[in-house]
Amino acid sequence: MTRANGLDTELLESKKKMVSGTYLRNAWYVAAWSDDVAEGQLLGRTILKEPVVLYRKADGSAAALQDRCSHRFAPLHMGKVINGDRVQCPYHGLEFDSSGACVLNPHGTKNIPPRAHIRGYPVTEKHKAIWIWMGDRPADYSKVPDFSVLDNVPEMHATKRDRITIRANYELIIDNLLDLSHTCYLHDGILGNSDTVESDITVEREGDDVIVGRHASSVTAPGLFAIFMPSGPERVDKFTRMRWMPPSNLRLVTGICMPGAVPESGTGYHAIHMLTPETDKTTHYFFTAVRFNVLTPDDQVNAQIQDKIATTRRFAFEEQDAPVIEAQQEIIDASSTSLDLVILAIDVGPVRYKQILHKLIRAEAVQ
């Protein structure tokens, strides 16, 4: 564990570029929430700059193909799912199976040229999401990030599985999520407040995961948190513990507890942040939340809290985080000189994850 006030020379001297413009390819990314891909429908989505079409096979399992027909490059998501597992191109009717093999050419001799086959991507469905493996190496199904907090929870305590697009590189969003000091300013009054600026920061590493904790003692609870403990004391401890799992999935435990008590005794929610690069400068941001240690017994109150968490978080990400992050991206793009960060005590987590992510990306490139 690294205490933030014990910044080492390596970190102080770190002059990392804010965005690398590269990706880890042999890894799992969320392609869609499970609910987003209905039977018989085709969903087109760009992932790591590649057009992908998602659909469900006759047995209900998910499949993903390159969303570009090999003939004249029509997008397959404008076509149809036919005969159970096949996708038919909307333009001249070539048909592809779920592996990407072209299985029907309705024209002329009906010969299928070898180059007619397209790419099929490994997918798996877990934790209410469809995950896609973008690399060329065999998919490692044991490496789907652990979001089991989403499994088997009462729907009443889980919020809408939501998504927005942020017009910025995914690394800028990880930087945002691994340094939650910004909640005191950008989300003042709802997710943080001036009381929570002063927090004990801890940074841990578990394998390739980086976990950043913030603990603010004896503070007034920010708006969203106050409603979890309606008859709570005037002052509480507020805790956040954000885990980054390579390449770009994050799981947060956050809440409030009695002053001096252990966070496990408190109440709050698991916040899920799954980032999937769309392009170098746009990111699919999937999010949801699940409450834990619920102290409010009334169903009507819980329904209101469920709605409040969902709308507050969407507002915070879309109306407060996104404008700043997108403006950062514009400033970085417009700069004609190289940009070196000033590293503060709050940056230990962001620097640590970036070192690991870039090391993994470099290792993949030379293998």
Ligand code: FES
């Ligand atoms: S573009 Fe798909 S069959 Fe012609």
Ligand SMILES: [Fe+2]
């Ligand atoms: Fe934020």
